[in-house]
């Protein structure tokens with residue numbers, strides 16, 4: 001069984017979510033070829049996660065139409081039964097195009113490797129799961145970021161240049177504005193997130209949230225009203241209408257836990273809630289909780305974590 | 313400019329999620345359906361703003377049965393000129409995309425606008441499929457959209473930041489938060505919506521390429537472990553030794 005993975009890269013570095021997609025394909029148990037564009041160093045680290053061959057298209061850009069031509073061409077050439085993407089911002093542009101071009105069933109946002117023909121995915125914004133089957137011979141699968149842990153195998157892949165034609169680009173990137181100027185991990189990839197809501201009373205109080213995030217190496221997030229009133233930037237808004245995240249640790253401070261907020265964070269592995277109101281709905285979704293005032297508890301927690309970090 | 317906005321229905325965000333028929337169907341009992349928020353708040357409203365500034369028309373398209381008509385009327389009340397409903401069961405993203413692409417190609421639209429994703433199936437795929445079937449560019453997760461003559465300038469969510477991109481029309485986009493502000497329909501809009509054209513197009517029986525075999529609810533969460541506010545060190549200990557996340 002031949003499986004093709006599309007791997008995205010940023011300035012030559014294969015993204016973490018793409019490495020997860022490579023690992024996912026390897027776990028499916030086939031011979032894994034990965035395809036990427038531009039130029040990367042060596043096999044981009046993909047052999048280490050199970051790719052046996054890496055194909056690099058030096059003549060393609062991040063344009064979805066060029067990448068679609070590339071992926072479809074390579075998939076046909078190697079006779080791939082499955083084409084795997086990450087369900088990240090690039091995968092969301094390219095995977096549907098590839099599925100439509102190949103007339104193949106697409107399972108978007110898979111959270112587990114196929115069991116028989118069934119693939120598990122989140123539905124209803126994380127409030128339920130569906131088991132989905134493709135009715136076509138070929139399948140396109142996009143893997144939800146952070147749902148499939150990375151397991152290094154120590155292998156390496158052979159590298160080949162793509163010699164076909166990817167055609168012209170339909171979407172031209174003019175500029176890129178990075179969101180995190182402080183060097184923190186972007187929210188969709190973050191393993192630790194410290195998030196705060198209206199309970200913080202005002203934007204001037206976010207210092208204690210940033211300190212807590214700082215000691216953990218976490219990325220900061222916020223509830224929707226906080227972004228809407230301009231206390232925090234829009235890109236920090238998590239939830240049903242914001243970004244959906246699934247970090248290993250989510251600490252929610254002064255957030256009530258409305259169902260629309262939970263919809264974007266309930267995939268987190270461990271949830272800690274700090275809230276003055278013992279009846280706050282968030283406690284029902286939490287693993288650990290402290291009923292207390294954020295202005296007292298958060299600085300104490302930061303200190304305790306600092307002590308822990310220096311001891312470990 | 314001729315704009316087509318893809319509108320789908322979704323359970324209200326506070327709906328209780330439950331399944332029937334041996335966990336093979338969503339239990340619609342007591343569920344209130346709304347216009348999928350991304351379609352309504354962002355795609356539709358930005359389409360209306362573009363029309364108000366530059367002229368043209370805004371048509372909505374929905375693939376589904378007559379049970380979609382209330383949400384289609386809501387879109388008309390917000391300001392769409394007319395609506396099309398392809399009378400077919402929306403069984404699968406690719407089938408939905410084929411119906412939309414067929415209609416859009418036959419009727420010559422400059423811009424096809426989708427929402428970022430449906431909040432029930434969470435696919436985020438229909439727009440990209442429509443674009444490929446129409447063989448035109450697609451910009452997903454757009455948070456800003458301006459059109460100048462035949463060129464669109466957009467901002468889109470990308471990994472680690474925002475991309476500013478350009479593409480020429482015809483174009484398909486998916487709209488994310490930030491593109492526009494929600495509009496509440498007024499009485500005049502609601503009255504006008506009753507008589508605006510809602511054209512029902514017969515379906516051509518396109519096969520589904522995927523099917524949901526069954527649904528499952530997540531296991532009930534164990535009760536929260538509460539730690540005293542005076543003993544945050546215990547929380548650190550639990551996170552390290554029990555949860556093993558730090």
Ligand SMILES: Cc1cc2nc3c(=O)[nH]c(=O)nc-3n(C[C@H](O)[C@H](O)[C@H](O)COP(=O)(O)OP(=O)(O)OC[C@H]3O[C@@H](n4cnc5c(N)ncnc54)[C@H](O)[C@@H]3O)c2cc1C
Nearest residue numbers: 197198199223224239240241254255256258260261276294
């Ligand atoms: C269609 C729709 C989509 C939505 N999408 C989203 C979404 O994507 N994301 C989202 O977040 N929301 C979303 N919402 C809004 C959501 O319903 C809630 O209104 C919102 O999440 C509440 O934000 P909050 O918890 O910050 O504020 P509040 O509900 O005001 O809660 C503040 C909390 O802070 C606590 N508190 C107060 N003082 C302190 C203190 N000193 N220390 C500790 N705790 C304190 C209070 O007890 C309270 O629980 C959506 C709503 C709708 C209708």
Ligand SMILES: Nc1ncnc2c1ncn2[C@@H]1O[C@H](COP(=O)(O)O)[C@@H](O)[C@H]1O
Nearest residue numbers: 318320375426427429430435436437438
């Ligand atoms: N049945 C449908 N009819 C019309 N548009 C739809 C339908 N389903 C999805 N869409 C559009 O496609 C977008 C993405 O849907 P999805 O790929 O299912 O997450 C939605 O936000 C809608 O704009």
